[in-house]
Amino acid sequence: MMHGYQRKRRRPVAEINVVPYIDVMLVLLIIFMATAPIVTQGVKVDLPTGEAEALSTDSKPPVVASIDANGDYYLDIGSGSSAKDVLTLDDVATQVAAMIMLEPERPVVVKADRTIPYEDVIQLMITLQKAGVPSVGLMTDSPQEK
Secondary structure, three states: OOOOOOOOOOOOOOOOOOHHHHHHHHHHHHHHHHHHHHHOOOOOOOOOOOOOOOOOOOOOOOEEEEEOOOOOEEEEOOOOOOOOOOEOHHHHHHHHHHHHHHOOOOOEEEEEOOOOOHHHHHHHHHHHHHOOOOOEEEOOOOHHHO
């Protein structure tokens, strides 16, 4: 009796090679991890989704940090102080920090001339943030006033 050589039939394996997909995913993960800190830098500002609403009348009067067309800084704390004195950014930070320690719930707004560069407004907002202001509002004219 002669037994011949019998080949086993192999069934084809239907598997997807996922190694290239894992490599691509890891590269994307590294790219997102590297770019995320760059994207999130900046001053946190809550932008309104509709027309801006005025501050409520029952809230305390806001502290107004202003920049005029010449780039001079002024501060109006509202309690009998004059906003006529030209200040430096350090003076603004010192006065606002002292006021925030006394009244932490008092709102702070920035009022800037439309001709002022955006960089100067951001610098003032960063200074206010470093002074301890939790959120800064931006003053605008209503469209009806024009």
